[in-house]
Amino acid sequence: MKIMYKLLSGFIFLVLLFSIAGVVIITNLNVIETVDARVGYDFSINQYSTNYERGAAKMQVGTYLYSQGSQAMGKQMINEGKEAMGQNRDYLKNTLSDDAALKELGEIERIQDMAMAASDEVIKIVNSPDPDPAKQQKLLKQELHFLEARVDALNLKLGTFVDKTQEETSSSLKIAQDSARQTVNVTLYSIVISLLIAVIVSFVAAKKITDPVKNLTTVADKVSKGDITEKVQVSSSDEIGDLANSFKRMINAFKVMEAMSKEDSAPKG
Template identity: 35%
Template structure:
């Protein structure tokens, strides 16, 4: 095998090691990206669920303020709460993938409507002149409070589930990150060790025979033709050694012919 092919083989081995390390690291990075995406989705669900809970409380607080004579602020909080509940529910519906959570959200919509109905009924009673109005308002406010509690309890399942999922995903992401760093360090270390070993092997493979040829050429230059070159590298260095051997043999033949001519003379 020619020297250039041996060098190419050595570089190919290093390239394969780099490729394998790159594939493993790429797989870890892909896993981290998937986890980061999942964390982002879970955080969105968590934030929208909390906003849903706050919106229900805003409707309840707005109803109370309205009854206390703060009609403008009360109406504003009720309207904003109603809009936010719809917005949060739609955002949750777009983000959820768990069939159970989607079913829970469908049930939550009924509770949301009950909260709004209780609020509107309370305001309607407050605007009337029924002699039993105060008692009816208290009953409706108690019903509203119960509906808000029920709604927020149901929504709390989304908050709790996403809290656990985010915590698990963060731990997994940290593990992926640590594994990726470890793989990078191990990959670089392996490549460094292989590079060093290949450099040593190639250096010995090249310098050993060349040193032997240099010593042989030095002895031949001083007239010592009794040298036997044993180099079997299978490359250009072996070809060079064979050329040296033929050259030495040629010198021997020339020397023998010269001695025969001298004897005849």
């Protein structure tokens, strides 16, 4: 059983090593999973912000077309632009988890309302002809300019969202790459170290078993030929050591028997 314990202790050590490596790997995988969720979050913010900008631009172009006489196409683009802005604003509101970002989104909504009001004012001016065409054109120009300024401000605010999320995404990706690299390294190192330890443990265990067995085999062979002067060179405390002690007792018994035999066969005076 003691030999088995030695082999088992080596096996337990390997299991422990793999367990530690497993804990490290699982920890890194959890980090990667968390970062992956963060990357998905950042990507969503980026996408919603970009679509928000496109909606504002579409409303602006539609308003301009409406003011230039393409009222059907212009109205369609205005409605589609407003719908896109509303949807992506709601997406951002439901996705954002940072209080500062939500506060900034509130400012974006305020700018959006002003831009939509300017677009509505352009439509109102077009649909309410002024007896003075020059005055009407001046009002249209003012509202279109105001709309352009509001859309530019909206895009600027949304740009900060996009830039921020891109930076955070890059940082998150770097963390994920580092964690993945660390996981691969730990796995490879664990495999290599475990193999080395397995080879060393196997070699040592085999040597501790085979060397005493070889010695006992040599002694047994000589004893079988009548040579009881050979000494057993085994000092282990396991089953092989017990066997060696039995050999020693057997050889000592042979020596006693040989001495008694010589004493009996000696001529008596």
